[in-house]
Amino acid sequence: MATRTALIALTALALVAAGTAPSSTLANRPLFAQAGQQPDEFSITLRNAAMHQKVGMPDFLVPAGDTELAAAARSIADVLWNDIDFEREFYMIPRKSSAGIPAAPITALPYDRWAELGADAVLVGSVTRKGDEVVVQLRMIGVRGASQGKQGFGAEYPNCRMSNPRFCAHSIADDFHKEVRQLDGVARTKLAFVSDRDATRVVGRPSQTQAQGKEIYIADYDGANQLRLTANRSLNISPAWGPGGNLLAYTSYLSGFPDIYITNLATPGRALERPAQGDANAQNQMAAWSPDGSRLAFTSNREGNMDIYVVNRDGTGLRNLTAGRPEADLAPTWSPDGGQIAFISDRAGTNQLYVMNATGSGQNRLSGEKADRPTWSSLRFIAFTVGSGPGHDIAIWDFNNPGVKILTDGVGSNEGPAVAPNGRHIAFFTTRWGKQHIAVMDRDGKNIRQITEVGNNTFPNWQPAASR
Amino acid sequence: MAFSTHRLLSSALPVIVVVALSACVKKPPVLATPPPPPPAAAPTVTTASTTPPPPPARPPEPPPIPTEPPVRSNALLPWNDRPIEEVNGPNSPLKPVFFAYDSDELDDAAKKILAVNADVLKQYPTWVITVEGHTDERGTAEYNLALGDRRALTARNYLISLGIAADRLRTVSYGKEFPFDAEHSEGAWHQNRRAHFMLTSK
Numbered sequence A: 001m002a003t004r005t006a007l008i009a010l011t012a013l014a015l016v017a018a019g020t021a022p023s024s025t026l027a028n029r030p031l032f033a034q035a036g037q038q039p040d041e042f043s044i045t046l047r048n049a050a051m052h053q054k055v056g057m058p059d060f061l062v063p064a065g066d067t068e069l070a071a072a073a074r075s076i077a078d079v080l081w082n083d084i085d086f087e088r089e090f091y092m093i094p095r096k097s098s099a100g101i102p103a104a105p106i107t108a109l110p111y112d113r114w115a116e117l118g119a120d121a122v123l124v125g126s127v128t129r130k131g132d133e134v135v136v137q138l139r140m141i142g143v144r145g146a147s148q149g150k151q152g153f154g155a156e157y158p159n160c161r162m163s164n165p166r167f168c169a170h171s172i173a174d175d176f177h178k179e180v181r182q183l184d185g186v187a188r189t190k191l192a193f194v195s196d197r198d199a200t201r202v203v204g205r206p207s208q209t210q211a212q213g214k215e216i217y218i219a220d221y222d223g224a225n226q227l228r229l230t231a232n233r234s235l236n237i238s239p240a241w242g243p244g245g246n247l248l249a250y251t252s253y254l255s256g257f258p259d260i261y262i263t264n265l266a267t268p269g270r271a272l273e274r275p276a277q278g279d280a281n282a283q284n285q286m287a288a289w290s291p292d293g294s295r296l297a298f299t300s301n302r303e304g305n306m307d308i309y310v311v312n313r314d315g316t317g318l319r320n321l322t323a324g325r326p327e328a329d330l331a332p333t334w335s336p337d338g339g340q341i342a343f344i345s346d347r348a349g350t351n352q353l354y355v356m357n358a359t360g361s362g363q364n365r366l367s368g369e370k371a372d373r374p375t376w377s378s379l380r381f382i383a384f385t386v387g388s389g390p391g392h393d394i395a396i397w398d399f400n401n402p403g404v405k406i407l408t409d410g411v412g413s414n415e416g417p418a419v420a421p422n423g424r425h426i427a428f429f430t431t432r433w434g435k436q437h438i439a440v441m442d443r444d445g446k447n448i449r450q451i452t453e454v455g456n457n458t459f460p461n462w463q464p465a466a467s468r
Numbered sequence B: 001m002a003f004s005t006h007r008l009l010s011s012a013l014p015v016i017v018v019v020a021l022s023a024c025v026k027k028p029p030v031l032a033t034p035p036p037p038p039p040a041a042a043p044t045v046t047t048a049s050t051t052p053p054p055p056p057a058r059p060p061e062p063p064p065i066p067t068e069p070p071v072r073s074n075a076l077l078p079w080n081d082r083p084i085e086e087v088n089g090p091n092s093p094l095k096p097v098f099f100a101y102d103s104d105e106l107d108d109a110a111k112k113i114l115a116v117n118a119d120v121l122k123q124y125p126t127w128v129i130t131v132e133g134h135t136d137e138r139g140t141a142e143y144n145l146a147l148g149d150r151r152a153l154t155a156r157n158y159l160i161s162l163g164i165a166a167d168r169l170r171t172v173s174y175g176k177e178f179p180f181d182a183e184h185s186e187g188a189w190h191q192n193r194r195a196h197f198m199l200t201s202k
Helices: A012-018 A041-046 A067-087 A111-116 A167-182 B001-012 B017-024 B043-052 B068-076 B109-125 B141-159 B186-192
Strands: A053-055 A121-130 A132-140 A151-161 A190-196 A214-218 A237-243 A247-252 A259-264 A282-290 A296-302 A307-312 A330-332 A342-347 A352-357 A364-367 A370-376 A381-386 A393-398 A403-406 A416-419 A425-430 A436-442 A457-462 B126-133 B169-175 B194-201
Touching: A041 A282, A067 A121, A067 A132, A067 A167, A132 A167, A151 A167, A167 A282, A190 A237, A190 A425, A190 A436, A214 A237, A237 A457, A247 A282, A282 B141, A296 A330, A307 A330, A330 B141, A342 A370, A352 A370, A370 A416, A370 B141, A370 B169, A381 A416, A381 B017, A393 A416, A416 A457, A425 A457, A436 A457, B109 B141, B126 B141, B141 B169
Parallel strands: A053 A121, A259 A282, A282 A330, A330 A370, B126 B169
Antiparallel strands: A121 A132, A132 A151, A190 A214, A190 A457, A237 A247, A247 A259, A282 A296, A296 A307, A330 A342, A342 A352, A352 A364, A370 A381, A381 A393, A393 A403, A416 A425, A425 A436, B126 B194
């Protein structure tokens, strides 16, 4: 498919996203491979997603004596290993297993040692300083047979920051997956979720009920850098990222009733937007952005029962899509093309999964399972919660093979799925580790990873594109 | 206007204890159709006859020491002098009602409690309250937000049927987010499946 070996530099786009200072050094820089080099068998297998090659990653090489740089290099290697492992395009040999193999330059790689571990290739990194910046070089080198010593990928990332090795690694991982597998990785995306970990006392609420404030938090997709976004000592739930990755809509009770607020992470301190214009008699929640960001679908009780509404971002064009029915309709999610909305309705007696056109026409039930919180994936499936007992599980409705497939295994209660922008991963919250915690798994239900460890954590939502 | 009346009557407290106490608890009602403002001296008498049914008739003969009546009169509307946080505290005169699992229907016990709450609201005609719908932790978050919404509405509608003005009754659903009891037991779940009545303004 691709006709040349990898010649990469970190793209200008990625660096702008990183918030790095604009610089003239952002231009693509062809590096290690010679221009015009022919694709060899090794580089072709790298592009074959059906081949799950075993890949080792030795410690990155650093100039002797620079301990600060060595620490950054260790972080970059660890995070990069994790990022590549996360997408499961390669079988990553655990770093512990290869700890005994010394780091070595390309010219002196101990191929036999790597072959002993079953490695098909190694990712060899080196880190140097250039002024205030950290320069990372990464190459993928074949280990065995005819591909031994051949380079399948090679790139230099000149603008890494000593202060942010994690972001450096995430940027490299996304670039690597894009180049080698034509895959949009999610290493730079974030998760938003709700937590009571700070146990704030809710303003104006007496002690007769447990009323710990719940605030919106943001974390890297792998759980690092967990930060609180809201601090209004109220109930804040249902965060929903806008398509560009900077806007976040959420439901807050800070006025005494639920309404939808939008904050812009790129312009902190600006007034919050309230496109649904709620009041005590028109309460709004469960916002979902249209894929182009121009509209929001949400749930409101303003006509006496819960219905699905859409409204333009500026508050105009309000429409009830499920008017004329006394039953509850809630939890909308847009199809990737913006033409349809899936939602939950109890019009058949219990909450079930429905789909309709974004105009409200053509309302049809998809599944008779007791269901909640659908999230439409870019990979032609809808993730949602099923189960009628005390416990719930995450399931998908697969349009390619219509039917319900349950992904979680009945351990604890699992709910609130949110799909990664590349469709390959699902975040949800679960009681399997005691309290409520955010977890991430692959879309086949494998590789469940715990993201939060403190407090109760609910309502995950996956950033659709990396922000700053 | 309301304030000056109140202050005037309060200042009468040392002189006429009985009148002052009953006046304190009687702020001008903020109803949809307020009565025309009466002359300054009259309001205590006129509003007294329109507000709640009076306690057992007092002996007409002038008692030598008026200690007994003021206490009872005070007990009738004691909450208006308390901060809202205290009214909404553990001893709130507005009692929660409880629901069966996955249900928004009012059983007889719930209706009895609502009747008592309606009486309280009739005694305090200025009160605006918020009916909170809550659920237990079973069921998904969004589902429970809808269930709590229905519970709050059911309780509100019943209070309206008992004669409480609709504009005094707000609703809000907290779903399963604010449990009364955070344990994971049938006992806790029972406590958590409730409509709570919170004073919003006096």
